[in-house]
Amino acid sequence: MAETAVGLVVDQFIPMLTQEASLVRGIHSQVGYIKDELQSIRCFLRDADRKAEPEGDQSRDGVKAWVAQLREVAFHIEDVVDKYMFHFGYLHDRGGFFCSIRKITRSIIKLKARHDIASEIQDIKTNVCEIKERSSRYGFDSFHDQQEGNIKPTWYDPRKASIFMKEDQVVGIEADRDELAGWLVDKSSPQRTVVSVVGMGGLGKTTLAIQVYDRVVTQFDCHAWITVSESYDKKELLRTLMENFGINMETYIPARNGGVNEEIQMITMIREYLKDKRYVVIFDDVWKIEFWSDIEHALLDNNKGGRIVITTRSQNVSDFCKTSSYVHVHTLQPLSSEKAWQLFCNRAFNFEFGGSCPPELENYSGQIVKRCNGLPLAIVAIAGLLSTKEKTVNEWRKLHDNLSLELERNPHLHSISRILALSYYDLPYYLKNCYLYFGMYPEDYSIKCSRLIQQWVSEGFITSNREKTLEEVAQEYLIELINRSLVQVSEVNCFGKPKACRTHDLLREMILRKMEDLRFGSHYFPSNGSRFSEQTRRLTVHSSSHIHITNKNYSKVRGMLIFKSDLRSVTDLCETTFCAKYKLLKVLDFEATELTHLPEDIGDLFHLKYLSVAHTYVKKLPSSMRKLQNLETLNLKGSLVREVESHQISSLHKLRHLVFACGVRMDSGLRLFKGFGCIALQILYDVQIRDDIEELKRLTQLRKLGISGLRTTHEWSVVCDCINEMRHLQSLRVFGFEALESIDLASISSPPEFLQSLLLDIKLRKLPEWIVKLQNLSKFEIRSSSLKDNPLEVLQNLPNLVELIMADDAYDGEMLQFKQGMFQKLKHLQLYNSYKLNSLVIEEGALPTLEHLIVSFCPNLKTVPGGIQHLRNLKKLTLPSVSKNSVQPEGEDYHIVQHVPQVVFD
Structure with a gap:
């Protein structure tokens, strides 16, 4: 974990100091020295971290102490940077006698702060020198040269017992075993095939592979079983493969100069041996994607039905095999x-x-x-x-x-x-903090990915990339953790991307231990009288009763998440001294608590980057909000806040996410006043814009936009012009004003190319012609539009549409017919509150991938829609209650729905 702490310091905090011209003379050179020394130490920190992890090994006590000291230095540097930014980061006041007095007073305070910080930097330099000297004295800087066999602790691995397990002792993998065995012995596919078994540690991948191997091995000319593990030597791997195949090692003469020539010689011998044989090879416990590059040329594709089984925790290993071989991926699930x-x-x-x-x-x-x-x-x-x-x-x-x-x-x-922690140890340093953050959430908590990603960004865990936003990089980090089987996807969106996620309970136990050991974060339960270290960096507060945090020193806390807090407890927490106690907070999350108001001095939290009052009872934002110059995310979704004044928001130049989300009603968005256009927003929904809609033109970096309450044709014209310029827009929600006549959206001549989600809750009469240009559109929702023409004729031309919602008399017609070949990728279809619809027909060959169909509150639709029997992939069907009797087992329409696993009624 020292690698993670030092990595953040070297990559983020020290550059902030070196860029500051106002530092005391001479400090720049000391900061540079510290950076150089930490950079030199950094190259072997992963080995040091790994050796410091195992408990109970006396030989590692020196390494543990050294790593802990290095981590303390990294934390100290972070503290110094945050203190510096706190004292010198505020913008100067402008104008007035009292402002001048404040400036003089502040200058005196700043002068003292500079010297205090200079003194702390000198202390840090001294500590770094001592750590560097100690690392050389004890040989810590040569970790990478030590033999792995000399440093691995001895501990019992219960997975070895699976080798000797009888078939009747195995529970819960019978179906997996039969499916994999079928793939391996299938002779209809003669090309070389890789079967990849993917799953988190402890799921039984090795046990499954052994059971399959024992069943099929007699049907192949030759076979091999090799355990690969985290670190392997390529030549040793090839040599073991030769031994398993029974290749005569006496004929193998190592190349004189070894190296690459020796590897080529072994690969050539293996290929020659396999050229006319049908083979099966099991590679158990593969970690690195480079593994396939090391082995693929030896296992030639001889069109004899060669089969290669790989067990791995990483989806990336499977994906890499696809570059040169046909691959079956079997994702192993936990037992029922x-x-x-x-x-x-x-x-x-x-x-x-x-x-x-x-x-x-x-x-x-x-x-x-x-x-x-x-x-x-x-x-x-x-x-x-x-x-x-x-x-x-x-x-x-x-x-x-x-x-x-x-x-x-x-x-x-x-x-x-x-065994579970091996996956954590294998993470690159930039993913470890991200993974530990899962421990900040309660047990069995399904975390919204957007919430998690925004918090990662606010904490500074994400490395910037010129070609991508921080949020896009963070999304890639999350996918990497999912691919490594460390994170489970608990909900997906219509695009097939993770919407919510969690981690396995036992992995969470491991995370909690790491959090405490590393002082990454703590869970505080006031009702249990629990305490937390004054050095902890993050705090999760759980309470449904009186909260009184007894620790005297609050200055280290950077993040606070509050759960299960009622009115009294959250009010106790936000007492008048809250902001003074937690002045270095970067993340403050009150979501789904009974909070009624924020502290009036919330603006004193200079470092605050993430603030959420989502689903609380907060009605008004304090005027001091304008001072939160570093705020990046403000989540007001589901709160009682209805207006944001210009003086509260116009100075928040770093604000990227302003979230309100009014739901489905037209005139209920958050009301914004003049001044919002000067901030670098990427997410803005759902809002009303009154005073100066022209400012919307300046928000060209928006990824998500939701806008409501537009009342005039001029406002609509401006919005259309703005949308033409929003080249990065991925999601658009538009809510019209009920009294407004039908809208013409034809002036959107160049719709955003990457738009994936579109909601139109407006009177249209006719779909705009440009909608067929949205080749990346996955979700389309249309409401209250009173369309005269059948929209299906136009929408069928959207090749990637996955979800379609038509509601609240979106279409004025009486009949909807899904013709053969329509909507080949659609998975979710909702039709409700369509009062004129009296006929719904689905032809054979239409909607072949549909999984969920909802037909609800359509009073004139008296019969079961025809053609449902053709929807062979349908998993859930919702019908009007009038159809309930006819689809019972004895009913006349039962044959139409009998193949659907779940049928419900509105």
């Missing part, structure tokens, strides 16, 4: 609750009670199994431990109540944490 219970009982009560759980132990057993969240590794290890215990409620309760501690300290269970 039923299978998890079966596995637990088999192991915990294998030799007692006939493999069944005694009734008195079912409650605690069920809770323990639930904590494992379908992870076979954890279920087997914990059940194995319990099998050695007395079968009493007291023994079960003790393990349940202390499971987190047992995972860390019990030698029977510690290996679970070690």
